[in-house]
Amino acid sequence: MLVGDSGVGKTCLLVRFKDRAFLAGTFISTVGIDFRNKVLDVEGMKVKLQIWDTAGQERFRSVTHAYYRDAHALLLLYDVTNKASFDNIQAWLTEIQEYAQHDVVLMLLGNKVDSAQERVVRREDGEKLAKEYGLPFMETSAKTGINVDLAFTAIAKELKQRCTKCPSEPCFRLHDYVKREGRGAACCHP
Numbered sequence: 001m002l003v004g005d006s007g008v009g010k011t012c013l014l015v016r017f018k019d020r021a022f023l024a025g026t027f028i029s030t031v032g033i034d035f036r037n038k039v040l041d042v043e044g045m046k047v048k049l050q051i052w053d054t055a056g057q058e059r060f061r062s063v064t065h066a067y068y069r070d071a072h073a074l075l076l077l078y079d080v081t082n083k084a085s086f087d088n089i090q091a092w093l094t095e096i097q098e099y100a101q102h103d104v105v106l107m108l109l110g111n112k113v114d115s116a117q118e119r120v121v122r123r124e125d126g127e128k129l130a131k132e133y134g135l136p137f138m139e140t141s142a143k144t145g146i147n148v149d150l151a152f153t154a155i156a157k158e159l160k161q162r163c164t165k166c167p168s169e170p171c172f173r174l175h176d177y178v179k180r181e182g183r184g185a186a187c188c189h190p
């Protein structure tokens with residue numbers, strides 16, 4: 001699940017990863033929540049990521065809260081050209097602590113590094129914050145694609161690793177889901 005302030009580039013990051021394209025120009029804010037699937041080959045295993053793109057706007061917060069609980073991983077974004085989006089990371093972490101699973105895979109991303117002239121958040125500041133909270137950290141650009149595949153692949157690898165330790169989380173949660181929903185979802189462990 002992609003979270004962070006409105007305008008940090010969550011949708012663009014997902015579009016870059018999924019379609020290798022960049023949505024330049026007009027900014028169309030996400031309404032509520034949306035998702036896209038992408039299958040990755042991780043160390044010989046196919047990992048299907050269902051990636052949820054959330055609206056950063058405050059008025060949709062109650063909608064997105066409902067989705068945290070079932071998220072296996074969260075990519076928390078700020079915009080390196082927007083100091084407020086960086087300052088709000090702490091508030092996002094509080095929200096994550098309140099609504100997400102305690103062991104959710106979490107990564108901090110500073111997006112829009114292509115905009116060097118407009119940068120107001122230094123790389124070191126991002127690194128320091130990530131270190132403070134024990135989070136992996138990367139700087140990305142949905143515009144150029146830098147580190148985008150790397151970030152999603154790192155998440156997929158971590159999820160795969162957890163999964164192969166079945167019946168630990170998140171497979172365990174998947175079993176719960178199958179039980180609850182009665183659908184044809186299967187544990188990824190053979």
Ligand SMILES: Nc1nc2c(ncn2[C@@H]2O[C@H](COP(=O)(O)OP(=O)(O)OP(=O)(O)O)[C@@H](O)[C@H]2O)c(=O)[nH]1
Nearest residue numbers: 006007008009010011012029030056112141142143
């Ligand atoms: N230069 C630059 N612009 C970007 C980048 N990523 C996104 N943008 C621009 O930032 C604006 C917002 O991008 P979105 O992806 O729609 O932002 P969002 O976080 O999904 O916003 P909400 O849906 O409101 O939560 C758009 O005008 C994008 O073109 C990037 O890596 N570099």
